[in-house]
Amino acid sequence: MKTTRRTILKGMAGLPAMFAGLSPLAALAQQGGGDTLRVAAGKPAGDLDPHKYKGLWAIQDLIFEPLIRYGHGGKMEPALATDWQVEDGGKLFRVHLRKGVTFQDGTPWDAAAMTWNLDRWIGKESNSWMNASRLFANYKVVDDHTVEIHFKELVLGLLNEFAYVRPVRFLSPKSVGADGAYAKPVGTGAWIEASADNNGSTFTRFDGYWGDKPGFKRIEVKVLPESRSRMAALRAGEIDLTGGDFLAPIKATEAKTLEKAGIPVAVELGTTTVVIGFNPDRNTALKELAVRQAINIGFDRKAIGQVLYQGLAEPAGNLFPASVPLAGTRFPVPARDPAAAKKLLEDAGWKGAPIREKDGKPLKLEIVVSEEQIAGSRSLAEILQAQLGEIGIGLTIRSVDHASRHSDIPARTFDMALFTTFGAPYEPFGTIVGLLLSTYDNGVDGKLVIDPAKLDPLVLAATSAPQDKVDAAVQAIYDQMHADVSMLPLFYSPAIWAHTKRVKGFTVPATEYDLPYRGISLES
Amino acid sequence: MSTLIAIRLRNAVVLLVLATMLCFALVVSAPGNVAVLIAELRTPKATFEQIRVVEEELGLNQPLILRYGSWLNGALHGNLGVSYKTGDAIGPALASRLPITLTLVVGGAAFAMLLSFALGFLGALWPGRFGDALSRVIALLGASMPSFFVGALLIYALAVELGLFPTFGTAGLSSWVLPWMTIGLLPAAVLSRVVRVGLEEAMARPFALTASAKGLSRRAILFRHALPNIAPTYINALGAQGGAMVVGAVVVEPLFALKGVADLFLQGVLFRDFMVVQACLLVFLTSFILLNLMVDIGMMFTDPKLRRQGANA
Numbered sequence: 001m002k003t004t005r006r007t008i009l010k011g012m013a014g015l016p017a018m019f020a021g022l023s024p025l026a027a028l029a030q031q032g033g034g035d036t037l038r039v040a041a042g043k044p045a046g047d048l049d050p051h052k053y054k055g056l057w058a059i060q061d062l063i064f065e066p067l068i069r070y071g072h073g074g075k076m077e078p079a080l081a082t083d084w085q086v087e088d089g090g091k092l093f094r095v096h097l098r099k100g101v102t103f104q105d106g107t108p109w110d111a112a113a114m115t116w117n118l119d120r121w122i123g124k125e126s127n128s129w130m131n132a133s134r135l136f137a138n139y140k141v142v143d144d145h146t147v148e149i150h151f152k153e154l155v156l157g158l159l160n161e162f163a164y165v166r167p168v169r170f171l172s173p174k175s176v177g178a179d180g181a182y183a184k185p186v187g188t189g190a191w192i193e194a195s196a197d198n199n200g201s202t203f204t205r206f207d208g209y210w211g212d213k214p215g216f217k218r219i220e221v222k223v224l225p226e227s228r229s230r231m232a233a234l235r236a237g238e239i240d241l242t243g244g245d246f247l248a249p250i251k252a253t254e255a256k257t258l259e260k261a262g263i264p265v266a267v268e269l270g271t272t273t274v275v276i277g278f279n280p281d282r283n284t285a286l287k288e289l290a291v292r293q294a295i296n297i298g299f300d301r302k303a304i305g306q307v308l309y310q311g312l313a314e315p316a317g318n319l320f321p322a323s324v325p326l327a328g329t330r331f332p333v334p335a336r337d338p339a340a341a342k343k344l345l346e347d348a349g350w351k352g353a354p355i356r357e358k359d360g361k362p363l364k365l366e367i368v369v370s371e372e373q374i375a376g377s378r379s380l381a382e383i384l385q386a387q388l389g390e391i392g393i394g395l396t397i398r399s400v401d402h403a404s405r406h407s408d409i410p411a412r413t414f415d416m417a418l419f420t421t422f423g424a425p426y427e428p429f430g431t432i433v434g435l436l437l438s439t440y441d442n443g444v445d446g447k448l449v450i451d452p453a454k455l456d457p458l459v460l461a462a463t464s465a466p467q468d469k470v471d472a473a474v475q476a477i478y479d480q481m482h483a484d485v486s487m488l489p490l491f492y493s494p495a496i497w498a499h500t501k502r503v504k505g506f507t508v509p510a511t512e513y514d515l516p517y518r519g520i521s522l523e524s
Numbered sequence: 525m526s527t528l529i530a531i532r533l534r535n536a537v538v539l540l541v542l543a544t545m546l547c548f549a550l551v552v553s554a555p556g557n558v559a560v561l562i563a564e565l566r567t568p569k570a571t572f573e574q575i576r577v578v579e580e581e582l583g584l585n586q587p588l589i590l591r592y593g594s595w596l597n598g599a600l601h602g603n604l605g606v607s608y609k610t611g612d613a614i615g616p617a618l619a620s621r622l623p624i625t626l627t628l629v630v631g632g633a634a635f636a637m638l639l640s641f642a643l644g645f646l647g648a649l650w651p652g653r654f655g656d657a658l659s660r661v662i663a664l665l666g667a668s669m670p671s672f673f674v675g676a677l678l679i680y681a682l683a684v685e686l687g688l689f690p691t692f693g694t695a696g697l698s699s700w701v702l703p704w705m706t707i708g709l710l711p712a713a714v715l716s717r718v719v720r721v722g723l724e725e726a727m728a729r730p731f732a733l734t735a736s737a738k739g740l741s742r743r744a745i746l747f748r749h750a751l752p753n754i755a756p757t758y759i760n761a762l763g764a765q766g767g768a769m770v771v772g773a774v775v776v777e778p779l780f781a782l783k784g785v786a787d788l789f790l791q792g793v794l795f796r797d798f799m800v801v802q803a804c805l806l807v808f809l810t811s812f813i814l815l816n817l818m819v820d821i822g823m824m825f826t827d828p829k830l831r832r833q834g835a836n837a
Contacts (some may be wrong), residue, residue: 046610054565126567198783199693224692224781225790232679232691372794403556403796406564410572443570444560 017371033240034414034524036218037503037517040230040242042249044223044371045201046133048193050169050187051120057165058220058515062203063104064169066189067095067162070425072510074325076159080109080170080188088474091137091155093162097145101210103172104192111141118149121167129443132161132168156463157429164425165513187521190214190517199223214507215521225255234498235261240522245272245423245512250496251375251508252310269323270495272423274374276367276416276488277448283415285363290348291393292485293341299387300336304490306436308376308383312496316489319478324427326471327504328478335487341391356392364394368414377418380490409446419448420493424511432459449486532820536813540806541596547805548592558608558796559584565609575651595802597616604806605799609791614803618785622807624694625784628703628776629769635708636715636765643712644719648746651724659716666713671772675706675779692781703780707772711765718761729753755826763819767812791833 047054052063067081086299101109118139127133155161163166175186185193190211191203203219220409222239224230231254233239242248242391243266255265276295280286301315312483314321317331330334345363350356356363367384378399385395386460395416396417400408422430435448437459450457458480462473481487495508497516502523559578563570566578579585583594604614643659650656669677679702683691687702693699726732727742728751735745773786785807790799824830 052565053567129567187610199781222693223783224782225778225787228676229679229692229781232676232684235684236680236691237689238691399587401556402794403558403561404554405553405556406560407557441571441572443572444564 033220033502033522035216035522036220037216037241037424037520037522038222038239039221039515040224040225040233040239040248041200041221042227042230042247045196045221047180047182048170050165050185051117051167051182051189053166055166056247057513058244059184059201060169061167061189061514062191062219062517063185063193064165064171065188065189066164066169069160070163070510073323074424074427076163080114084159084341086158090158091151091375092149093149093155093158094142094149095149097147098210099145101188102208103170103174103188104186104206104208105172105174106188106208107172109176109188110144111147112144113170114147115139115141116173117170117462120171122149127167130161130164130167131155132158154464156433157426160425160427160429166477183322191219194218201260212518216518219517220470227251231258234258234263234500237500239500240503241283241497241499241506241516244495244509245270245493247512247515249375250310250498251306252494252496252523255312255496255498256310262501263498264501264503264506265496265498266506266508267312267516268495269314269321270423270493271321271323271421271427271511272493273318273421274313274315274421274490274493275319275421275448277414277419278412278416278487279412281450282412285350285358285361285365286415288348289485290344291350291363292488294344294391295341295388295393296485296488297337298333298341298391299384300385300392300461301490303336304380304383308379309491309494312494313491314494316491318489319431319481319487320428321492322420324424324473326428328475330480331478336387338387338391343459344394350392354389355394362394363392364396366396366398367414367416367418368398368405368408370400370402370405373405373462374418374420380418410442410444412446418490419446419487425513429463432474432477433463436481449481451484451486454480454484455486529663529782529817529821532817536817539813540809542745544596544599544802545592548595548798548802549588551796551801552588552591554796556796557584558582558798561795562608595799599806602802607792607800608797609795609800614800617788617800618803618807619776621783621785624782625770625773625777625786627700628707628773628782628784629634631700631704632707632769632772632776633711633762633766635704636711637762639640639708639712640715640719643716644651644723645746646823647716648723648727648750649743656720659720663713663716666709667668669709671706671710671775671780674709675702678705679779690760694782699780703782706779707769707776708773711762711769715758715761717757718803719749719754722757723750726750726753754825756823756830759819759822759826763815763822766815770808770811770815 041056043056045056045059048060048063049055050060059231065079067079068084069077069079071077080098080101081095082098085094086092087094095108097114103109111119121127122133123136124133132155135151135153135155137152139150140148170187172186175184177183190206190209190213192206193205194202200220200222205214205217224233225237230242230248234242243250255267259265278292280288285291305311305315315333317333318328320327322330345356349358350363367381369381371378381397385397388395406460408416419435421427422434434442434445436455438447438450438452438456455477462470462477465473495512497506497508499506504521504523505519507516507519559575559582560570563575563578567574583591604618605652606613611714612793643662647656647659682688682702690699723746727745731749732745735749771786774790777784777787778790785804788800789804792804
């Protein structure tokens with residue numbers, strides 16, 4: 001057949017007709033989930049090896065269990081350990097293992113399985129950020145269900161560390177290859193991984209689970225990278241549950257929209273705080289207490305909480321929310337007072353308009369924000385820029401992505417930057433040591449405050465204080481930072497989850513690392 | 525014609541090398557260090573020493589020209605490298621994702637063609653009437669609205685409120701309808717004007733007057749005589765819009781949770797995963813070049829003047 005322009009045109013006309021013919025205009029949308037909890041995640045589960053740092057925490061939490069589980073308000077609840085003792089000045093950790101527990105592949109949970117797991121992470125260089133690993137001395141198997149772990153020194157936050165998701169949770173010793181390398185995710189948890197790819201993962205209920213059995217048979221985790229897509233899928237009933245800072249964050253505006261659409265939204269005070277850090281070494285104006293004080297009362301936290309976070313974020317006066325153990329005496333939330341702020345600056349010699357000057361140097365600062373770190377941080381910085389501008393401080397905003405922030409923060413190429421505290425179960429010492437102790441290498445998270453003269457001694461005193469003096473020692477740190485205005489707490493991040501009406505009995509999890517399936521039942 | 529195609533292919537290879545070199549320069553000059561992110565995957569509190577070890581392992585401390593040369597050499601031998609982030613080979617990942625992107629773009633193009641001909645003929649058959657005005661309004665709206673907005677509207681109206689289609693995924697043909705409409709609306713708007721204006725111009729030419737004088741209806745003249753005359757212009761515009769749709773996939777794939785090449789590209793950009801970004805760009809550039817080649821060949825078939833030039837080349 002000769003190819004002519006008419007042949008080409010006929011072909012072009014046929015192609016759309018074919019697609020049009022195939023497109024079903026009838027309702028073919030997905031049906032309800034039945035006995036399956038459908039959860040939306042922002043990214044694939046990834047490598048779930050509990051001794052590495054690659055997978056999604058919430059998915060690892062479905063499969064792998066800790067010795068001790070971090071409960072609401074920092075309450076330590078028994079999980080694979082039924083009981084434990086910390087003796088010898090905090091250098092001995094004796095664990096009594098739960099009996100009658102098996103891994104999902106039938107391997108018994110006992111001292112051999114526990115020590116096999118310990119051998120894979122404890123005392124290794126890559127885990128030296130954990131006190132339990134860095135200070136590990138040896139362990140001793142007392143009997144099949146009792147293990148003693150010895151440390152070189154007192155381990156700060158020992159119980160918290162054994163409640164982490166990784167690298168402390170337990171993998172079946174049979175779930176590795178002949179070379180000992182991790183092969184598949186098999187734990188003692190309530191859910192068995194049935195499949196996983198880029199589109200999501202599916203889990204079936206482990207009927208041999210030792211604890212309360214879930215009220216439904218399957219979990220499907222669907223990967224929806226776009227927040228808008230997750231909201232639409234939830235409203236259309238294609239997913240049942242989403243939320244959590246690390247799984248699939250919900251913005252405050254989205255939470256309000258969902259509420260208006262009749263979707264149940266669960267909001268609780270979270271365990272992290274958004275804080276502004278200063279870098280006086282880069283901008284010497286910030287060395288002046290008056291400048292820091294002026295900034296502190298130069299903007300309106302309550303208005304930011306109301307407008308930008310729809311009233312869901314509670315304005316902060318402290319480094320930690322009250323939901324964190326040892327959060328300290330509550331300081332009042334600084335109220336905006338432009339007149340007082342201007343007076344502070346005037347008295348300190350910063351004069352002129354629109355940008356104040358001193359000795360010919362303008363009062364200009366740069367703030368580094370990253371939307372990937374804190375959603376809405378660009379808008380937040382714009383409000384700061386406008387309100388600080390009113391008192392004569394010029395604020396430049398540098399909006400960067402995750403990769404750039406992780407280079408800029410440790411390199412300290414910022415005048416002001418937004419930080420977040422680590423949150424449960426890492427608190428309070430995770431943040432206190434990581435973000436405040438100048439001699440501790442905090443890697444890419446950088447330092448919120450560097451003050452070797454005044455702050456370091458207080459931090460070191462708190463970390464070595466006996467149990468009955470810890471409260472006072474930690475309070476001394478908070479008091480010092482409060483008096484020195486060495487950082488500015490902005491607001492306590494809310495924990496936000498949303499679910500369809502067929503999900504009954506939902507409760508917000510104790511940490512952002514858990515997947516909240518416990519206590520849930522599904523209406524068909 | 526084969527000589528002409530050979531020349532085009534040679535130019536395409538030169539273009540590919542230059543384009544990948546430019547992309548490489550852009551990626552490595554972006555702020556942020558992939559070694560920091562990789563070190564973070566190994567240990568949550570990566571120290572500067574650990575970051576330096578990662579840089580050495582991946583050769584990130586080598587001169588740029590050596591790094592580019594090493595990548596180019598691998599690509600020429602069919603090895604697109606491994607992802608810095610996952611450690612997985614990129615070739616198989618691309619192979620598994622390519623059908624998703626192809627389905628999206630080809631389906632979107634089909635939707636665009638269907639809608640553009642419908643709107644174009646609506647205006648041409650009844651010029652100055654309600655249908656003509658309607659096609660103009662739809663074209664204006666389609667050309668003015670960005671894909672992410674169109675997608676959000678379609679999802680809200682057709683999936684959330686009416687429940688006609690799923691909001692995401694690739695489970696069945698119905699899952700593809702909204703992505704095709706989202707990616708195809710803007711090209712449809714542009715192409716509908718090409719059809720409408722092209723038909724109007726053709727209808728003003730003497731052959732149309734002759735056909736009309738012979739008693740042919742307006743519809744018959746449009747379909748039988750005017751339509752073949754706009755084919756070269758339409759194919760040219762379709763090629764340009766096809767390229768735009770490949771770019772549009774970067775917006776549409778995440779919106780509908782489609783795990784295609786554009787989604788992989790976005791992940792690579794966010795993680796500074798140079799190997800993934802380069803491999804995806806190679807796919808995009810190759811598709812642009814192939815598309816242009818197909819347009820050139822298509823135009824030769826539909827335009828007798830070009831065909832004669834091709835035969836003489």
